[in-house]
Amino acid sequence: MSIVTELILNADSEARYPGPKELHIFQDFLKTGEQRLRIAKFLADNEQQLVQNGSARFWERCPVTPSNSGNPRKTASCQRDQGWYIRLIAYSVLAGSEKPLEEIGTIGIKEMYNSLEIPIANIVVAMQCLKEEAVSMMGEEDAAEVAPYFDYVIQALS
Template structure:
């Protein structure tokens, strides 16, 4: 749920108008929209590089993983999943909220990885590697905007 949707839902539940503080928050959200879209565009345009460099970094740290076993299906699945998470991060940057990560990227996925016997600690390390590569592409200010979303994923999946 975006900041705007949350503010409106809260006011509606209480049968009231938006408060001056809520209106300022919405204004600030709109004012930051151009920056969020620019960051999301950077993620989208660099997703292949992020995934390639992040997976290489991960396989250096964790060489004995199913995705690095020589099995093309495992490798392709790993790269696909990494790309999917970069896409989720881009979504969360745009809406300025961790809800898409929690709703889409953590709850069911954690159970899926466990059922496939993929060690969650490996998955967490992989996301850390993607985070490092991504932050290297961004300015300090943009990196500060993106970091909480990667951290939310890491915390949500840490065993």
């Protein structure tokens, strides 16, 4: 759900028009549209590089892990999940809201990884590595915009 959708639904639930504060939030959302599109395009265009470099960072910190066991299937599965999170972060950047991450990516995620016997701490470190890689490749302004979405995932898993 985007900020715009939230504003409209909140006003509608109270049978009123959006107020000045809400209209200001909407105006700010529109002003940042070009930046949000640029960031989402960057994440889409660089997903593979982010995952490869983020995985290398992760394996330096956590060398003994299923994704680095020499089993190509496990490595591919872990990297697929990392790419999935990058895509969800791109959705959230476009929406200007953490809702896509929350609704699609973090509800029940701990239970899923626990059932697969994948240490949650490893997923947290992997997400930190992806964040580091992404912000190192972006300009300061774009990095500041995308970092909180990575932090949202990290916090949800912690």
